[in-house]
């Protein structure tokens with residue numbers, strides 16, 4: 042555990058808390074309640090050259106040893122909700138479950154990951170996480186209109202805009218989405234919302250690949266080790282016709298599979314056309330549990346422990362087919378996590394330096410160990 046300079050702990054005494062997030066070691070845990078608190082924390086850390094690790098629900102951070110863990114629970118809640126404009130601004134500590142509770146009342150959704158409702162908006166945006174409805178709605182990143190963040194030098198900046206088409210110049214909210222806290226700490230996010238119907242069907246089918254081609258606008262087509270499922274929503278008569286056409290068994294509502302993703306998460310990304318072949322590869326490698334998204338090209342593996350030879354073999358297969366594999370587990374090296382550094386590593390290094398000149402924002406978290 043990192044021991045911090047006394048001047049730093051004294052400067053942050055008013056935001057320090059005793060509760061350490063489960064599974065995480067930390068020299069100091071702080072809990073900001075405003076973006077200004079957050080800016081002061083980051084400035085103090087940068088002045089002392091001490092790293093800060095933002096922590097949402099901490100699902101990807103088990104085993105982490107943080108110098109300063111910045112828990113985001115104090116940054117939870119709705120900041121501005123405009124249901125008629127289909128936008129909502131929330132603090133990053135808001136959990137997905139709490140956000141759904143607010144939006145459900147007006148039949149709206151930000152279409153974020155469907156399972157594990159304890160995860161936070163900040164964690165989801167920082168990892169650019171999408172849910173199973175990506176086939177029907179596109180990735181989460183497409184619904185992020187604006188991000189307010191504190192840079193690594195402690196300045197509060199707002200990137201993007203709350204109108205759906207309002208960005209001039211570089212779209213910095215896209216840059217921050219998926220940056221894993223390496224450019225700064227996000228304080229709040231504005232999402233574009235979608236009206237969603239409760240008329241839904243989960244349909245069990247024999248062949249997911251064929252169902253993807255034959256179904257009109259499915260929300261998701263998933264395949265797991267247990268079978269294949271098509272997710273439909275909308276007009277009941279049209280859905281019933283589709284269910285008959287698919288010759289599947291339908292139940293009302295959406296029932297989502299859940300692969301245990303903590304503390305080990307392994308995801309293969311391949312071109313959608315290579316998904317069926319990738320599933321065969323995963324089965325042949327002896328992986329017992331998986332969820333594959335047809336039409337998207339993502340396969341999440343359900344493994345309990347990190348197995349280097351399995352990861353190397355599946356990564357090599359994915360890369361040969363134009364894809365990638367990302368592994369997250371406590372104690373992995375950057376190469377084990379991401380594979381070889383990307384060609385753009387030098388541009389990324391300069392970009393990180395621009396936002397985080399002292400190199401204190403989640404150092405080492407990006408591909409290439411940036």
Ligand SMILES: Cc1cc2nc3c(=O)[nH]c(=O)nc-3n(C[C@H](O)[C@H](O)[C@H](O)COP(=O)(O)OP(=O)(O)OC[C@H]3O[C@@H](n4cnc5c(N)ncnc54)[C@H](O)[C@@H]3O)c2cc1C
Nearest residue numbers: 095097098099100101154160161163164167170171222227
């Ligand atoms: C690379 C990666 C991709 C993933 N993709 C998906 C996916 O597509 N679909 C899916 O369902 N799950 C995905 N996951 C799983 C992931 O656990 C969750 O989607 C989500 O990040 C968990 O939320 P959390 O609150 O537990 O985040 P945490 O585990 O607390 O944090 C996740 C990461 O984000 C950083 N972070 C947290 N809050 C902030 C903030 N306010 N500002 C800046 N950085 C912050 C953390 O330091 C950490 O690096 C992914 C995980 C990783 C590591």
